[in-house]
Amino acid sequence: MKKLTVMLLVAASAICAQAGSAPEQWNVAARKAFAAERFGIFLHWGLYSNYAQGEWYLQTHKLDEDAYARMMYGFCPSKFDAREWVRVFKKAGAKYVTITARHHEGFSLWPTKVDDGYNIANTPFKRDILGELAIACKEARLQLNFYYSLLDWHRKDYPAGFVTQNVKVRDRKPDYASYKRFMMGQITELIDRYHPGYIWFDGEWDHHFRDDKGELGRTLDWELDDIFDLIHGKHVLVANNSHQASRPKEDIQAFERDLPGENSAGYSESITVMKDRPLEQCDVLQNGIWGYRIGESSFRTPEDVVAMVVRAASKNANLLMNIGPDGSGQLPEQAVAVMDKVGDWFARNGASVYGTSAGGVADGKDVVSTRKGKTLYLHFLNPEKKSITFKPQGKVTSVRNLATGKPVAFEVAADGALTVTVERAAGDGFDAVVEVK
Numbered sequence: 001m002k003k004l005t006v007m008l009l010v011a012a013s014a015i016c017a018q019a020g021s022a023p024e025q026w027n028v029a030a031r032k033a034f035a036a037e038r039f040g041i042f043l044h045w046g047l048y049s050n051y052a053q054g055e056w057y058l059q060t061h062k063l064d065e066d067a068y069a070r071m072m073y074g075f076c077p078s079k080f081d082a083r084e085w086v087r088v089f090k091k092a093g094a095k096y097v098t099i100t101a102r103h104h105e106g107f108s109l110w111p112t113k114v115d116d117g118y119n120i121a122n123t124p125f126k127r128d129i130l131g132e133l134a135i136a137c138k139e140a141r142l143q144l145n146f147y148y149s150l151l152d153w154h155r156k157d158y159p160a161g162f163v164t165q166n167v168k169v170r171d172r173k174p175d176y177a178s179y180k181r182f183m184m185g186q187i188t189e190l191i192d193r194y195h196p197g198y199i200w201f202d203g204e205w206d207h208h209f210r211d212d213k214g215e216l217g218r219t220l221d222w223e224l225d226d227i228f229d230l231i232h233g234k235h236v237l238v239a240n241n242s243h244q245a246s247r248p249k250e251d252i253q254a255f256e257r258d259l260p261g262e263n264s265a266g267y268s269e270s271i272t273v274m275k276d277r278p279l280e281q282c283d284v285l286q287n288g289i290w291g292y293r294i295g296e297s298s299f300r301t302p303e304d305v306v307a308m309v310v311r312a313a314s315k316n317a318n319l320l321m322n323i324g325p326d327g328s329g330q331l332p333e334q335a336v337a338v339m340d341k342v343g344d345w346f347a348r349n350g351a352s353v354y355g356t357s358a359g360g361v362a363d364g365k366d367v368v369s370t371r372k373g374k375t376l377y378l379h380f381l382n383p384e385k386k387s388i389t390f391k392p393q394g395k396v397t398s399v400r401n402l403a404t405g406k407p408v409a410f411e412v413a414a415d416g417a418l419t420v421t422v423e424r425a426a427g428d429g430f431d432a433v434v435e436v437k
């Protein structure tokens with residue numbers, strides 16, 4: 001009898017544990033809403049933007065941290081206009097914006113009360129950048145989110161990991177309990193003041209290493225569950241760019257520069273794509289760099305960005321495309337020009353991306369597909385590719401070019417296979433989206 005009671009108790013606690021880890025209703029709804037957005041703008045902005053050499057300048061140039069931090073007294077982005085930024089993002093077709101509230105350099109873009117003063121309040125600019133952006137985003141109905149660095153190149157209490165140990169921080173006094181208190185204080189402020197949709201973590205990998213057998217080891221227990229619980233308690237989602245398998249409490253699976261499942265840039269080796277979470281691929285607009293780099297004039301084209309958005313959507317993922325504003329507070333001219341054209345494309349073809357899921361047909365390379373309900377969208381990405389054959393799910397009644405509304409030629413074979421053939425003239429590659437109903 002005693003044995004049976006113990007067995008029942010064990011079974012009951014297993015069920016409770018399962019129930020406890022099931023996402024709550026708000027969370028399910030928030031994940032779904034996030035996945036439907038499909039296109040967001042990432043912003044890397046901080047003191048590094050004034051140095052104009054990318055966001056890793058302090059680390060890569062082995063600078064003295066105290067000397068670097070003096071830039072706080074010269075940070076005065078007088079051209080910053082949150083409404084103008086938001087106008088560009090909205091026009092681009094983006095549904096959300098994710099900004100580096102605090103990147104690895106440790107400088108905070110809002111007047112935080114819980115740090116040692118390394119924040120916007122102590123610059124000559126003084127204005128609350130996140131606050132202004134939050135207002136502008138709210139007016140335009142764009143969701144604002146925050147990137148938050150777990151590692152820190154400024155604070156003395158952060159226990160430096162493999163990357164951070166090379167930064168010249170004087171008089172380090174590693175104390176994770178103190179550093180975690182600081183992070184939780186900042187995250188509480190960020191959520192209570194600015195109401196983000198998610199907090200996007202980065203830097204856990206500072207404490208990752210591979211042993212002789214290639215097994216992953218960790219030199220710090222970040223106690224991330226406590227931080228994630230704090231965030232979930234405020235009904236905000238969590239993403240973590242750990243470059244490792246997602247933890248159960250992470251709501252969004254993050255892929256840096258990799259198409260989910262393809263490890264295209266090599267950051268997500270052997271990571272299984274989660275079926276029960278929204279996915280997000282982040283990537284760069286300015287060649288190979290996140291923070292603004294002067295002299296780097298190579299940007300992705302509008303066609304590149306559109307192809308990336310639809311490829312991501314065809315894999316059930318959002319695309320978070322990065323722009324690095326400069327130290328004056330302006331978005332690079334090239335970025336604005338590219339985004340303007342991307343927005344024109346979205347105005348004509350947005351239905352094939354927003355609120356869609358993977359289409360599940362086509363080869364996934366020259367032609368990719370997305371789906372909404374019974375409608376299928378075929379994106380002809382390779383101008384050389386003019387036709388495609390596949391088995392549709394139901395009876396096909398209409399096939400047309402989504403942007404122009406013009407009918408597109410199709411044939412249904414005796415075995416039910418559908419062949420769709422597009423007419424493509426030079427230069428019209430941008431609008432080769434076919435709607436199949």
Ligand code: FHN
Nearest residue numbers: 044055056202241256282290
């Ligand atoms: O080190 C960062 C880098 O600066 C940038 O923020 C990207 C964005 O995904 N993440 C890190 C590298 O994994």
